[in-house]
Amino acid sequence: MRILSLILILLLVSFSYASDVDDLVLQLPEVKKAHHELSAAYYDLKATYSQFGLNVDSFYRYSYNQPTVTVGLGPTRIRVSNDYNYNYGIQFNWLLYTFGVLENQIKSKELIYYSKVLKYRQTVNDSYLKFYQLLYDFTKSCNLLDFSNNTLKYSEEFLNTSKRLYDVGIAPKVDYLRALSVYQDSLTQNSAAYQNYIITTQNLYSFLFPNSNNYFLPNFVKKYIYYIDSDVIPKLPNEYKNPEELVVSQILYSNIISLLYQRRAVLAQSNPKLALSSQYVRQRPSGFSRDYSFNIILSLSWKIFDSGLVKNQAQSVEEQANALYQDYLRTIVNLYNSQRNVKSKYHIDYKMYKSYLYNLDFRKESFRLVKLKYENGLSSYLDYLDAQNSLLQTILNIKNSKNDLFWDLINYSYLNDLNITTRKISELIERKINGEKK
Template sequence: MKNLIIPIMLLLLTSCTMIPEYKRPEVPIPKEWPKGEAYESLKLSEKSTILKWNDFLVDEKLQEIVKKALSNNRDLRLAALNVERARAYYGIQRAELIPAVDTTGSGLRQRVPVELSNTGKAETLSQYSVTFGITSWEIDFFGRLQSLKEMALEQYLAQEATYRAVRLSLISAVAIAYYTYATDKENLNLAKQTLKTQEESYELIKKRYEVGVASEIDLHRAKTQVETAREALARYTQALAQDRNTLELLSGEPLKDELLPEGLSNIKPPKDISPGLSSEVLLNRPDIIAAEHTLKAYNAQIGAARAAFFPRISLTTAIGTASSELSGLFGGGSRIWTFQPQAIMPIFDARVWAAHEAAKVEREIAVTNYEKTIQTAFKEVADALAVKGTIDEQIDALNGLVNSLRETYKLAKIRYERGVDSYLSVLDAQRALFQTEQQLNNLKLAKYANLSTLYKVLGGGE
């Protein structure tokens, strides 16, 4: 029997495969990034500059929070467990190619009645055996098991790439949450300062009203500004608490106060990055890599479906010893062996044809999903580049507007105090200044968040 097993193993190693030749689908996007007024100020380098995350996010406090998130975040932990599960399934499928060798020991005592006995007498029969061999091992002549193994491998690689995508999304989410906290903290400080200024103005106008210098309508107008600042103060206090909750959820543990930023002016912005000249950089995105591995998995599934049309050959072998007495189990002349090959040839089985058609449809679905993932990635990068190409100009414009409104507010106060103009001019100038300062802070947040998003949609660094 040993002489038979070796040739069978050689045949297995040289068995054919019916997996269709894989060809990567054409990339359904332009080779270059969009062009137009929104992209004119962009400086694209010949080579994409994708840094490691701790080189891209240079703020030390943010780096500490990201490290906590990478260690504790439950979504990332679930993604890692999915990778381990896929790896285990791949190990199971790969093991199907190798025969399972088992040892079996059995004993039997049986009473045979007179009517069934060959001797015409009731008797008790005993049989004991110990065997060592292979139980129903499928010999993969036509590559069915090999195809299933390749499918499991590609599914494992897809899960691994998905883990990288989740990890990258987590880093970006933590960065955006950190910058959002800094912005709301800046706006909260602005609201506190504005409230203090408005309360001082209100008290001054109240005194002027009491001596008959200011009108009652000016007093109420000053009061509206105080209440507006109070509302903003409560709103940003609430937003700040929610921002902290988001950061702690992402990091997976409570955060100490010293890890949280005091405002936009106290953080280090992320480094600038370039997507390069060619959109082919998107093929390195983890989600696109995962989609391609999924496509390869369904391509391998077609090979398994094709192999189902051919004979399935299995082998059962055993060698051992048997005796009617337990003491004679290993005595001379007790040796036994079996060799039982079996071939099953499908003649008509509608399930085989249906499975083959389903496998082809699943591959087409995977192709479509792969192409859609690439198109979505291109749009995400294009949108981020459009923001990147225009955000600095918006910030410059708002900086200029804030400076002008500060001068307007200053002059309006002087004119009101000298009786040249009404308090309505002061009110309008102050309201516009407060709103524009908040808008400027939020625009800076948009810039930092967009850089974090661009880092993610380009695929990040290792």
């Protein structure tokens, strides 16, 4: 859901980029799986409806009698020859009413289909959330790599300067060793930052392109990496939904009600069943019988005794519904806590962001003074390097805190079933940028 610095990319993401990401999300395996499950539920519902429809069967039967035998009746002997019979025809069956069996099964299947519709929507949102999470991690790794590149560069300059001064006898060896230690630490941190960057890049790429072995992000992602508008701060939307109204809750609730209808259908198996059937048969004539027959049968049947089968099956389904209801209650509590926590986190992150901004002015002034002292020989290069690194660290904190704010925006929107497609988020950010520029 986010390409790069959660912040960056959301700010400058173009509509063509958004369209690319939206298309990729819809092609993810988990989204396709949810779509297939939705289609399966649809056809399962249609199959249940079809049981009330007209069924037509054709048949052909052939029978062969015993071989010829001779039967003696006193002085008379009778020969019984081989014989065969056949008939064929067509049969119509129409289930009229099941007194609650199919009727409740249909209601149960309808709710299952509805829950699959919701699940598909939730799977798409989950995929966007995963994308934004990977983009958030990727952006932080970019910021950290940029920071470590700068610290490595300045520590290398510090090392070279210390070595020259030590070689000419101006600086003691301890200063050179200290500079070497600082450089080695920076080198180690830079290597770790680069490896983290590689990992987050691979994670993001493999999520968007699961069928590819290439781990290089496409240009529509990379070109937005270093564009950050630090003047635009995302704000949480005013929209809010109760946990019971969210898609996650509705999926569980639909499944619970579906099980209750399924229980009714099981109990209704003891009820009568009303069916209508007709049969037209062509057959070999025998004696006075005709060569065809036509029958219409209206049947009413019901179960008398089943050794407790229906009762136990109904109880099993009821226990499943009760277990799922406990999941529903826990989900409501978790969603409520998550909604409350993300709002609190946003306010904390916003205060941290403001604090880093205020600290930035102090760090800039501190660096300016230390640099001035160093240029006039009143401060060591190590003090100069420390002040410079403190300034770089503050800038890194600002970038990361802004990333945190955008991540809070995505989480809040996700937890309130708001639209979090890249196109929608881009529109929100671009409207805010244009509004603040005016």
